[in-house]
Amino acid sequence: MDPNGELLAIARRIGVEAAQLAAARRAEGVEVAASKSSLEDVVTFADREVELFIRGSLADARPNDGFLGEESTDSASAGTSGLTWVVDPIDGTVNYLYGIPAYNISIAAVEGEPDPQTWRALAGCVVNPAVGEVFTASDARGAFLGTTPLHVNPPVDLSQALVATGFSYTAETRVKQARVLGGLLGQVRDIRRIGAAALDLCYVAAGRYDAYYERGLNPWDHAAGALVAAEAGAAVKGFGDRAAAREFTLAAEPLLAARLEPIIRSLFDDAGL
Structure with a gap:
């Protein structure tokens, strides 16, 4: 397997497992843990649990890589491999809180400093547990929904x-x-x-x-x-x-x-x- 393909396989496997955990917690009932930038900007206990799961799973699979996650920015790690995993454990937390079926787990591997202005994204996976959709992509190898290749719409006015x-x-x-x-x-x-x-x-x-x-x-x-x-x-x-x-x-x-x-x-x- 090529290196980016290996990274994508890891992102997809962990993303799907994390999505299952998030969906299970949603079914049990969601509890707000805290507010962040404003009272409307909430974090649930599930956000934190899912991020801990993803971080631990990535550390097991790639112990030398860095990690940057939304719920643990104060404990981000640089790693020694030159790669960093950039993770949103539950993107769309307010949707998640209200039971709106539009939230996701987002996992990406980037090369270089975890700065969007300079990094090179190598692999990424976005999973929507509510509808069972898994979006994936790796550098120069295309994007997919499941196994179906994705293409943007043709030019429109x-x-x-x-x-x-x-x-x-x-x-x-x-x-x-x-x-x-x-x-x-x-x-x-x-x-x-x-x-x-x-x-x-x-x-x-x-x-x-x-x-x-x-x-x-x-x-x-x-x-x-x-x-x-x-x-x-x-x-x-x-x-x-x-x-x-x-x-x-x-x-x-x-x-x-x-x-x-x-x-x-x-x-x-x-x-x-």
């Missing part, structure tokens, strides 16, 4: 583009994001917002959206999903020549991305974002 986005947990920022949305709504087919960034990126890869954009994503929010989208043919980027990161993430068929980026950037400026 902006007026026919279905565009997804997400919102901050901070009320003041959400108000500004709503102004951006108001400026974009009249220029596209429609807007979708499901509240799970990794799934948004995978849905671009699967042709369920034409484009997705968001500001404020953390590395674990998009590490695996961005690779899936890129391997399906999407342009995944930040503003200008910058890589997708917290400042801005856009994923779309390349011609549509080139059309959308300046429009969204202008709307961001007008809204004070």
Whole structure:
């Protein structure tokens, strides 16, 4: 097996096992453990348990690799191999809390520092336990939903583009994001917002959206999903020549991305974002 294929096999196996654990805890009933950036930004006991499971399983399989997880950023480890696993144990926690079937486990292996501006994503897996979907990708080897190859939608006119986005947990920022949305709504087919960034990126890869954009994503929010989208043919980027990161993430068929980026950037400026 090639090295990236081995990493992908590990990500997929652990991702599926972690998804089973998350689904079991959801069936038992979800309890909020704490709030993070705001009262609306919650973490459940299941988030923590699933991350501990993933971290332990990865350490058993790849003891020399680093680890960066959403629920343990204060104990991230660098490792000695030059690879880091970037993990969101339950992406879409509010959906998970309410029983909305749009949450996921996201696991990616990246080469270099765990910084989206400089890393090279090698393998990624995104699992939605609620519907049994497993999205995977490895560098230069394509993206898949199960065993089905994924491809972004062909180019569409902006007026026919279905565009997804997400919102901050901070009320003041959400108000500004709503102004951006108001400026974009009249220029596209429609807007979708499901509240799970990794799934948004995978849905671009699967042709369920034409484009997705968001500001404020953390590395674990998009590490695996961005690779899936890129391997399906999407342009995944930040503003200008910058890589997708917290400042801005856009994923779309390349011609549509080139059309959308300046429009969204202008709307961001007008809204004070």
